[in-house]
Amino acid sequence: MELKTILYYLALNFNFEPTEKTQIPLKLKYNPIQFIPEKGVWVKFTPRNTNHPRYCVKEDRNYKKYKLRRANVELLSITEHVSYPTMGTFGHINMWVLLCAIVVIIFLVEKYLSREYDYFEKKGIPFAKPRFIVGSRSDFVLRNKSILEVMKDFYNEFRNDKVSGLFDFGSPVYVIRDPYLIKQLGVKDFDHFVDHKFLLDADPSLFGRALFNLRGQKWRDMRATLSPAFTVMDATDGNSYLGYRPIIISIGLEFPLVNAIQKPSKMRQMFELMNVVGQQFANTLMQQTKKGEHSFEFRELSRKFTVDVIATCALGIEVNSFENPHNDFHQFAVNMVGHFSSFLAMLKIVAYSFIPNLMIKLKVALFPEETTKYFRSAITETMKIREEKSIVRPDLINVLMQAKKGKLSYEAEKDADKAVDGFATVEESHVGRATVTRTWEDDDLVAQCMIFFFAGFESVSTKISFMAYELMTNPDCQAKLQEEIDEMHQKVDGKAVTYDQIQRMKYMDQVVCETLRKWPSPAIDRLCNKDFQLEYDDKKITIEEGRSFYIPVAAIHHDERYYENPDKFDPERFNEENRGKIDPGTYLPFGIGPRNCIGSRFALMELKTILYYLALNFHFEPTEKTQIPLKLKYNPVQLIPEKGVWVKFTPRK
Numbered sequence: 001m002e003l004k005t006i007l008y009y010l011a012l013n014f015n016f017e018p019t020e021k022t023q024i025p026l027k028l029k030y031n032p033i034q035f036i037p038e039k040g041v042w043v044k045f046t047p048r049n050t051n052h053p054r055y056c057v058k059e060d061r062n063y064k065k066y067k068l069r070r071a072n073v074e075l076l077s078i079t080e081h082v083s084y085p086t087m088g089t090f091g092h093i094n095m096w097v098l099l100c101a102i103v104v105i106i107f108l109v110e111k112y113l114s115r116e117y118d119y120f121e122k123k124g125i126p127f128a129k130p131r132f133i134v135g136s137r138s139d140f141v142l143r144n145k146s147i148l149e150v151m152k153d154f155y156n157e158f159r160n161d162k163v164s165g166l167f168d169f170g171s172p173v174y175v176i177r178d179p180y181l182i183k184q185l186g187v188k189d190f191d192h193f194v195d196h197k198f199l200l201d202a203d204p205s206l207f208g209r210a211l212f213n214l215r216g217q218k219w220r221d222m223r224a225t226l227s228p229a230f231t232v233m234d235a236t237d238g239n240s241y242l243g244y245r246p247i248i249i250s251i252g253l254e255f256p257l258v259n260a261i262q263k264p265s266k267m268r269q270m271f272e273l274m275n276v277v278g279q280q281f282a283n284t285l286m287q288q289t290k291k292g293e294h295s296f297e298f299r300e301l302s303r304k305f306t307v308d309v310i311a312t313c314a315l316g317i318e319v320n321s322f323e324n325p326h327n328d329f330h331q332f333a334v335n336m337v338g339h340f341s342s343f344l345a346m347l348k349i350v351a352y353s354f355i356p357n358l359m360i361k362l363k364v365a366l367f368p369e370e371t372t373k374y375f376r377s378a379i380t381e382t383m384k385i386r387e388e389k390s391i392v393r394p395d396l397i398n399v400l401m402q403a404k405k406g407k408l409s410y411e412a413e414k415d416a417d418k419a420v421d422g423f424a425t426v427e428e429s430h431v432g433r434a435t436v437t438r439t440w441e442d443d444d445l446v447a448q449c450m451i452f453f454f455a456g457f458e459s460v461s462t463k464i465s466f467m468a469y470e471l472m473t474n475p476d477c478q479a480k481l482q483e484e485i486d487e488m489h490q491k492v493d494g495k496a497v498t499y500d501q502i503q504r505m506k507y508m509d510q511v512v513c514e515t516l517r518k519w520p521s522p523a524i525d526r527l528c529n530k531d532f533q534l535e536y537d538d539k540k541i542t543i544e545e546g547r548s549f550y551i552p553v554a555a556i557h558h559d560e561r562y563y564e565n566p567d568k569f570d571p572e573r574f575n576e577e578n579r580g581k582i583d584p585g586t587y588l589p590f591g592i593g594p595r596n597c598i599g600s601r602f603a604l605m606e607l608k609t610i611l612y613y614l615a616l617n618f619h620f621e622p623t624e625k626t627q628i629p630l631k632l633k634y635n636p637v638q639l640i641p642e643k644g645v646w647v648k649f650t651p652r653k
């Protein structure tokens with residue numbers, strides 16, 4: 001009936017003719033279930049010149065495309081007297097073959113994945129019971145709980161066991177929850193557990209060459225190459241530093257001019273750049289509020305800050321994403337996060353762990369080719385211009401250019417410098433302090449810019465939004481923070497703060513530390529690269545090469561044995577008196593040991609800078625869109641607010 005109806009009205013209204021795109025004779029593409037024209041059926045519709053009342057074809061593009069196309073196949077079949085039957089018996093046979101093949105494949109996959117389901121049982125270690133295909137990771141498919149809840153469930157199931165097990169699909173993974181063992185495996189016996197579990201170094205896109213994904217000696221060399229960029233001490237870079245003052249005079253920002261004789265550390269130099277972005281951000285927000293726009297989704301908003309920070313500090317590009325949200329860099333960043341958090345990307349990551357050889361053969365890349373291309377050309381072009389014009393700018397590109405020439409080395413921090421940093425900062429180990437002689441290819445260096453770009457803007461903007469949420473819902477904390485900020489503002493006479501001044505703000509550090517405690521990365525992981533004898537209580541077990549473990553950071557941070565009333569936001573946990581009582585094995589926002597977060601100082605600096613300028617200028621309040629209490633959406637990599645964090649900014653008097 002449908003066919004006849006559409007045929008009636010179309011033929012009533014139009015003449016049908018082939019176009020230059022029409023495939024004549026029509027060929028079929030392969031489809032086991034039905035006949036489908038290989039290149040569709042292109043038809044030119046010419047309205048017929050008759051006096052009948054016309055049927056009006058709906059001006060909906062999809063409707064037209066779909067309905068007309070379907071009708072045309074049948075029209076051709078009728079007018080040309082060519083019969084296009086359904087697949088009939090043959091089609092059904094094919095369908096059954098297909099279904100059987102699917103069932104057999106599922107059966108074989110399950111058989112393959114379940115081959116090690118007795119791994120922990122044999123070792124006498126308690127473990128989360130595996131389920132069909134997904135092992136213990138049904139969260140990955142169901143996505144009905146946040147990763148914080150998933151981690152807490154694993155953790156609480158074996159509350160009193162120092163070590164337990166779970167199955168990432170078919171692969172057995174240890175879960176280490178005892179603070180002493182965490183320190184042992186993460187720091188003391190680090191040489192057995194150098195790399196991450198997911199073998200993404202084979203990813204043919206630039207991402208595979210990024211520090212996070214490198215393994216073994218290559219990782220050690222790259223870590224040592226990059227670490228001078230993240231110290232607070234001066235690095236000997238062989239360049240005479242002439243002072244740098246970013247040119248953003250038009251909006252009348254104040255910032256200290258770096259002294260030409262005293263050569264500041266890389267971090268301090270980068271802070272100057274960040275400071276400018278912080279003030280610029282607060283100024284633009286102030287202008288928006290004057291125009292009557294007060295409420296913003298804070299994660300989205302703070303991404304604009306972090307994109308600008310990372311663009312200037314890492315890549316030497318100045319953009320104002322708040323004023324110009326469609327700039328290439330901001331768009332690129334948003335697309336990159338979109339790709340990374342997609343289900344497809346997660347599948348690729350998992351596949352790289354289980355079938356790395358096949359993935360390498362198929363050259364499956366985590367990020368699309370355009371992303372890599374765009375990034376590569378932006379960085380190499382900048383490096384080329386700098387080389388040609390002898391431009392020296394205190395940013396990561398400069399560090400990488402020096403690293404390429406072998407002109408960088410790490411200098412130990414003075415104790416005084418260490419004291420300046422926030423409590424959460426993680427120290428660089430002997431690995432990062434080593435001298436490197438390896439020559440890097442351009443792509444190796446570009447890849448580091450890419451990971452800094454990615455890590456620097458996405459993880460930080462998410463943490464900033466949690467911080468804003470906590471300050472809105474804990475107005476006492478907000479008031480106390482503003483008191484400290486106002487004091488500092490008076491002390492610097494309304495000018496910009498310096499790195500050391502902002503780092504010495506105690507309550508601000510407490511707020512940041514507590515935010516990172518309550519909303520950390522879900523877990524960190526390590527891969528065993530040589531057999532290890534693990535001894536605890538009366539047990540002795542061997543963790544074999546190729547096995548891996550998780551440290552369930554988020555669950556540890558929410559364990560009331562370490563943090564009383566863990567769901568409460570309480571910056572006093574990190575005051576002078578209390579912070580000394582915290583066991584480092586129970587506070588891991590930036591990971592642990594030589595493989596910890598290389599950007600911890602940078603991240604803290606970003607968090608504090610934005611907090612300083614925003615809390616100095618605005619009160620944060622919830623809007624009717626703010627989700628209280630905040631819920632998390634499912635994401636296997638990080639904690640993300642389900643409905644964002646809506647904030648109303650009211651300018652302070």
Ligand code: HEM
Pocket residue numbers: 211212213223451452453455456457459460463521524525588589590591592593594595596597598599600602603604
């Ligand atoms: C608040 C923000 C951030 C948090 C919570 C965070 C957290 C982490 C964590 C938990 C790890 C894994 C550590 C481990 O396995 O022990 C990590 C690694 C890493 N992070 Fe961050 N990060 C942040 C910001 C940054 C920034 C701003 C950068 C760069 C500018 C950065 C660069 C990296 C890199 C390159 C690694 C891999 C290190 C390696 O494998 O040697 N992160 N981060």
